[in-house]
Amino acid sequence: SVISPEGCASILWRTPDEAATAAVAMKMTAPEQQALGVIDIVIPEPGAGAHTDPTETARRIRRVVTEQLDALVRLPLDDLVEARYRRFRTLGPFREVEAPPAPTPERPGIGDRLRNLFDPARRSGLPSIPAGRRDELPARDEV
Incomplete structure (x- = not known):
């Protein structure tokens, strides 16, 4: 690789503290490199x-x-x-995989909040907004 595990972790996880996770993802060990076909032989160390x-x-x-x-x-x-x-x-050659589906937001979107406000009998199936959070602005992804 042209990047260190620390550099990779800084880019992917925004912290070099995930260097060990990055190293695993980068498949840096000799047996992994051999399995990938990058190297032919692993010479055992004494x-x-x-x-x-x-x-x-x-x-x-x-x-x-x-x-x-x-x-x-x-x-x-x-x-x-x-x-x-x-x-x-x-x-x-490489293979692209699809990203897993995004998790459902824990708060209802602004549309559901407005519908519930105008039609209290409507059941959206989403959790109600806690009393302390009702006056908060919607999260960025809800707008």
């Missing part, structure tokens, strides 16, 4: 992490990179280019 044993980490990286390069060198150039083209073409 012990408590790569930073705890840099020599072992380098050895593991060297082994995997050497194996992968040896396999690629054996492929005909045209096949290699075609495989690369197909792979990168599959990274672009």
